[in-house]
Amino acid sequence: MKKENNKKFYIKTIGCQMNKSDSERLSAFLEGNGYKETSKRNEADLIFINTCGVRQSAEDRIYGLIPGIKRENPNAKIILTGCLVNRTDVRRRIEGSVDLWFPIVDLFNLDKELNKIWDINFNKNDDNFSCRDDYLKVSPKIDxxxxxxxxxxxxxxxxxxxxxxxxxxxxxxxxxxxxxxxxxxxxxxxxxxxxxxxxxxxxxxxxxxxxxxxxxxxxxxxxxxxxxxxxxxxxxxxxxxxxxxxxxxxxxxSHIHLPAQSGDNKILEAMNRKYTIEHYKKLILKIRKKCSLKKFILQEDLLPVSISTDLIVGFPGETKKQFENSKKLFKEAKYDLAYTAQYSPRYGTTAYKLEDNVGKKEKERRENELLNILKKTAETNNEKYLGKRVLVLVEGKNKKGFYNGKTCTYKNVNIIENNKKIEKGEFIMVKIIKTMDFGLEGVLI
Ligand code: SF4
Structure with a gap:
């Protein structure tokens, strides 16, 4: 039986989809034990911060966030989980401000851990406690x-x-x-x-x-x-x-996300990626050739598969010539979308020992060059959608009050129609009437 209590929790999630999914499990676990989720940080008794350590900027957000929480809600217990939990340097820096450092894989021990800082009553008969070997067995509270x-x-x-x-x-x-x-x-x-x-x-x-x-x-x-x-x-x-x-x-x-990380073989080797750029380019060709001939439902028009990537600029030692190979890759692969990042050294990794010798300005310049190529390839790819009928999964309404959603190729579509009531999560057929670099506009068919 579920125990009720008056305690509230708030979860701040930073980072990737995996962190988002972990937070959904954490939330279900706490609710299964009588806690209530709140969207107001200032009224929470427990504040969980699900951290990301992939980039320095994500890490820096934590250092900015914690003093704000302390000012706003000094009595709340701050519990840090996610990627930064095991980082000794992070612990040293904010030890005094965090009440509990909690690895998410230990979800089934949350009761014991919280007991160290909190007078807590967990319900041991809850279903979630019966599968203690793997936290992924907890049914999530899906957003x-x-x-x-x-x-x-x-x-x-x-x-x-x-x-x-x-x-x-x-x-x-x-x-x-x-x-x-x-x-x-x-x-x-x-x-x-x-x-x-x-x-x-x-x-x-x-x-x-x-x-x-x-x-x-x-x-x-x-x-x-x-x-x-x-x-x-x-x-x-x-x-x-x-x-x-x-x-x-x-x-x-028909959308494949295939992180390249660099277009240069020497850099790929230094990154320990274990493939060559020739292998990567062959994959792109195969995917384009084989996966573009898909048709979900009869009325939908055929469109090419879309491909996205992740790429880091300014990895230690990346020369201008090596960066040119990343530019070449962007031109050849004709990506629809890319998540580019300026390299930042991550404590504890092998590359951390290398000199971060590409300056901030140069990293910015390299990233902008890639984004300019991306804008052009994405725009050209999107032009193929003009006049085409595509299936869109409706996600909600945008700021202008128009419905929006995504195609199976992960293109954002604004639907220029606000008279008909459309439900979130509905599949609708749309005719594309306008194309941009990172979006499409269409009308209901
Ligand atoms: S494949 Fe490489 S980049 Fe991806 S999570 Fe593993 S170590 Fe990190």
Whole structure:
């Protein structure tokens, strides 16, 4: 039986989809034990900060956030979780301001840990306490009513030289197929329309002789009208089998996120990415060739697969010539979207020992050059949508009061129509009447 208490909690999530999903589990776990979630930080008894350590800027947000919380709500207990929990340098810096450092994988010990700082009554009979071996077994409190993030595993074995994730999240551990399928089937039954499988490297999923391609096929076989997305793929593990599965399964969206990180082989080697740029470019060609011929429903027009990437500029030692190779990659790959970042040294990683010798201004200049190329390729790609009929999953309304949503190719669409009532999470057919670099406009058909 659920115990009630008057205590409220607030969760601040910084960072990636995995952190967002972890927060959904944390929230469900606390509510299962009688706590109430509040959106007001100043009325919370417990304030959880789910941290990200991937970039210095994300880390700096924590240093700015905590003094603000202390001023606004001095009695609240501050609990820090996420990527920064095990960082000794971060602990030294803000030790006195944090009441509890809590690794999310220890979710089932939250009661014991909180007891150290808080007079707490957890309900040991709650279902969530019966599966203590893996925190991913906790049923999440999903934020959206139509789109769900499904972690298929946690951790990373790759140790890219700039990345903190393997230190923060540990080695790869994957969930059993049955558990994943059950979670998705239950969500589809209650009307979820978009299922995004997440892990640090989905392509290396493996559980009792099922690989990621097999898992995708099983998800595709679940009855219902829904889309399947997945992030993140590692180019070294993107097999032909997987590309064929993406090309042939009708529910898998025509959008692939394939982080390149650099366009230069020497830099890729220093990053410990374990592929060459030639291999990466071949993958792009294969994906474009095989996955562009998809058609979800008969009335939809055919459009090319969309491809996005992550790329770091100013990795230690990156010369102007090596950066030119990243520019060349952007021109050749013709990305639809890219998440670029200026390199920042991450404590504890291999690259941390290297001299961060590309200046801030130069990093900015390099990033802007890439963004200028991206704007052009994205705009050209989007022009192909003009006059085409596309299926859009409605996400809500934008600031101007128009409905908006996404295509299966992950394009943002504003729907120029506000008379008809459209529900969030509804699939609608739209004719595109205007294209921009990072968006489309359409009318209801
Ligand atoms: S694959 Fe590389 S960049 Fe991605 S999480 Fe693992 S170590 Fe980090």
């Amino acid at each position: 959206s009513s139509f789109s769900a993030l499904i972690p298929i595993g946690n951790g990373c074995n790759n140790f890219c030289s700039y990345c903190v994730v393997p230190y923060a999240r540990g080695r790869e551990k994957y969930r059993p197929v049955k558990e994943i399928i059950k979670e998705i089937r239950d969500l589809v039954k209650i009307g979820y329309k978009e299922i995004t499988l997440i892990a640090q490297n989905v392509n290396s999923y493996s559980s009792s002789s099922t690989d990621f391609s097999d898992l995708l096929k099983k998800v595709n076989d679940i009855e219902g009208n829904f889309w399947i997305r997945f992030i993140t793929s590692h180019p070294k593990d993107m097999s032909d089998k997987l590309i064929n599965t993406i090309a042939t399964c009708e529910k898998i969206c």
